[in-house]
Amino acid sequence: MERSRVLLEAARIIRERSEELATMETINNGKSIFEARVDIEISWQTLEYYAGLAGSMAGQHVQLPGGSFGYTRREPLGVCVGIGAWNYPFQIACWKSGPALASGNAMVYKPSPFTPITVVLLAEIFREAGAPPGLFNVVQGGASTGEFLSKHPDVAKISFTGSVPTGSKIMEMASKGIKPVTLELGGKSPLIIFSDSDLENAVNGAMMANFLTQGQVCCNGTRVFVQSNILQKFTEEVVKKVKKIKIGDPLLEDTRMGPLINRPQLEKVFAFIKGAKEQGAKVLTGGEPYIPEDQKLKAGFYMTPCVLGDCKDDMTCVKEEIFGPVMSILPFDTEEEVLERANNSTYGLAAGVFTRDIQRAHRVVASLQAGMCFINNYNVSPVELPFGGYKKSGFGRENGQVTIEYYSQLKTVCVEMGKVESVF
Numbered sequence: 001m002e003r004s005r006v007l008l009e010a011a012r013i014i015r016e017r018s019e020e021l022a023t024m025e026t027i028n029n030g031k032s033i034f035e036a037r038v039d040i041e042i043s044w045q046t047l048e049y050y051a052g053l054a055g056s057m058a059g060q061h062v063q064l065p066g067g068s069f070g071y072t073r074r075e076p077l078g079v080c081v082g083i084g085a086w087n088y089p090f091q092i093a094c095w096k097s098g099p100a101l102a103s104g105n106a107m108v109y110k111p112s113p114f115t116p117i118t119v120v121l122l123a124e125i126f127r128e129a130g131a132p133p134g135l136f137n138v139v140q141g142g143a144s145t146g147e148f149l150s151k152h153p154d155v156a157k158i159s160f161t162g163s164v165p166t167g168s169k170i171m172e173m174a175s176k177g178i179k180p181v182t183l184e185l186g187g188k189s190p191l192i193i194f195s196d197s198d199l200e201n202a203v204n205g206a207m208m209a210n211f212l213t214q215g216q217v218c219c220n221g222t223r224v225f226v227q228s229n230i231l232q233k234f235t236e237e238v239v240k241k242v243k244k245i246k247i248g249d250p251l252l253e254d255t256r257m258g259p260l261i262n263r264p265q266l267e268k269v270f271a272f273i274k275g276a277k278e279q280g281a282k283v284l285t286g287g288e289p290y291i292p293e294d295q296k297l298k299a300g301f302y303m304t305p306c307v308l309g310d311c312k313d314d315m316t317c318v319k320e321e322i323f324g325p326v327m328s329i330l331p332f333d334t335e336e337e338v339l340e341r342a343n344n345s346t347y348g349l350a351a352g353v354f355t356r357d358i359q360r361a362h363r364v365v366a367s368l369q370a371g372m373c374f375i376n377n378y379n380v381s382p383v384e385l386p387f388g389g390y391k392k393s394g395f396g397r398e399n400g401q402v403t404i405e406y407y408s409q410l411k412t413v414c415v416e417m418g419k420v421e422s423v424f
């Protein structure tokens with residue numbers, strides 16, 4: 001209950017300061033203030049949710065013959081390290097610290113060097129909320145700092161959010177110390193639109209699946225499979241909507257797309273679009289540098305959101321994670337065919353299906369190789385639901401009750417009520 005009170009107070013402070021925190025997150029990352037507000041809301045909800053679980057953590061009591069019994073205790077791991085990506089800086093820190101602190105651990109958190117600011121505010125908020133000094137710590141730095149923390153003998157667990165290559169290195173370092181890891185890695189998720197979908201919903205779902213946070217979202221449904229008989233109508237509607245996305249100063253109320261995180265990321269996205277064109281894809285809209293009118297924004301890393309048509313499964317833009325505002329549209333004919341193509345990826349973070357046929361919806365998600373599946377929506381993140389990947393998208397989960405298991409260890413106590421029967 002003591003941990004619960006600290007988390008609830010931290011959630012209250014975040015709620016009270018949400019406008020200031022959202023503004024800082026926009027400055028930190030470049031995402032629109034509109035989206036940053038949602039991130040902050042999800043963040044305090046996360047702390048409230050784990051505050052609710054903190055007081056009810058319990059083990060099991062197991063009866064054994066002769067009045068003997070056993071019981072289990074759920075115990076903290078110790079010092080947990082959180083290493084975060086730059087796309088949801090404050091929210092990722094709350095997704096990790098909420099369950100870590102609720103379970104009785106301390107946390108050392110390293111944000112991405114591209115977004116160092118808001119997690120420091122989170123640390124101040126935890127202190128103000130009554131967390132003892134040293135319970136939640138922020139260490140700034142890049143790869144070498146992350147490696148130092150991952151190898152440190154006093155660290156009990158590492159929870160990592162980032163790319164597959166870094167995740168693989170972290171797993172290797174953790175293996176030396178036999179430390180548990182949670183890996184929230186990248187994706188190239190499929191979104192399947194059947195012709196019986198509510199078209200307006202499906203189009204809105206595809207927009208949500210591709211263009212939040214300038215397309216820099218791990219679970220984005222960037223391979224949009226559309227049943228051939230609605231391909232033309234769907235594509236027209238999506239292109240119309242994408243052209244209307246308001247790009248510009250992310251601190252303005254009506255902006256929906258700010259700049260990408262940095263110059264290398266922008267150039268990487270343009271290289272994917274160039275490669276897509278060379279491989280035969282057609283740019284239906286966007287994919288160009290965007291120079292805002294406002295003088296002070298001219299050096300920003302802006303681009304117009306892009307839709308690619310005439311895509312094929314073996315194109316690089318369809319196989320690899322772009323991590324930018326680029327949607328690839330792929331036609332399909334049958335359920336069987338689309339399932340095989342959707343699963344033909346080394347990733348397995350998320351997947352989505354739009355259909356009015358509820359039996360088909362459940363049949364399809366049961367066959368999809370992805371940790372987070374959406375039916376008739378995409379990219380909603382309720383804290384009550386576990387989130388995480390299959391295959392190279394990682395393992396372990398964030399959010400939901402199950403995450404307590406990733407931040408605690410189980411002790412079994414066996415109690416003898418009779419005499420010791422020695423075999424010697």
Ligand SMILES: NC(=O)c1ccc[n+]([C@@H]2O[C@H](COP(=O)([O-])OP(=O)(O)OC[C@H]3O[C@@H](n4cnc5c(N)ncnc54)[C@H](O)[C@@H]3O)[C@@H](O)[C@H]2O)c1
Nearest residue numbers: 084085086111112142143146147162163166184185186218
């Ligand atoms: N599954 C998820 O929940 C999720 C969420 C957000 C982002 N991502 C993924 O993250 C990637 C983009 O983020 P990124 O560019 O920040 O990823 P990244 O792997 O480059 O960096 C992530 C973090 O790891 C640190 N790091 C880098 N090298 C390290 C090393 N050798 N040892 C220890 N730490 C190291 C970085 O400083 C940063 O804090 C994408 O692939 C995206 O899909 C996944």
Ligand SMILES: O=CCc1c[nH]cn1
Nearest residue numbers: 088091092217218219
């Ligand atoms: O980027 C992936 C999804 C997510 C949102 N918040 C943390 N991870």
